[in-house]
Amino acid sequence: MIVVKKELFKAWFFLICAIVFEVLGTSFLKMENVILGYFFMAMFIAFSYFFMGKAIKKIQIGIAYAVWELLGIILILAISFIIFKENLTLSQILGIICSIAGIIMINIGEVKE
Template sequence: MLGTKKTIFIAWFFLILAIVAEVIGTSFLKMSEAWGEFLALGIMAFFIAVSYFFMGLAIKKIQVGIAYAVWELLGVILILAVSFVIFHERLSNTQILGIFLALVGIVMINFGEKKE
């Protein structure tokens, strides 16, 4: 039983690493002007590859639907935080409503998935 809990914890840790790597990679797309397009795209590709590697490890123990829903939910929240803090971007009220509805949809999918 303890080994199973540890394995699940490690899988969730891998999922968090996947999400963070994906957010870092996505952030470098925006930095191509400051860093140079070739360097920024190379860094982005590296972090996206790292992200998929850890996602692959995570879904060995977490249902893929759950993992992807969490990835999307936390990824959107983190990339919005990065866009506000680092890039000083702002959203219109319509965009905020759309993101809120998307997040509600992801949460509903997560709660609605049948457990094995």
């Protein structure tokens, strides 16, 4: 029982790593130096997919992807507000809220094996 929990904890850790690296990779696309930005983006996205591959060995892919998208959206929004000083319109905010609600509903409604 403890081994299963430890492996599941590692899988969730890998998923969090995948999310963080994906957000970092996406954020580097805003760099002034385009070549360097693409280099870091490709490197971080590669790390992201590596960790996602490790995570889905123990986490259902539907749940892993839903969590990846949900946390990724939240982190990207935070970075866009804090670092890039970007704003959203009311319709964009409502769309994001609907997307988050949809991802949560998919996650809750997933059939467990």
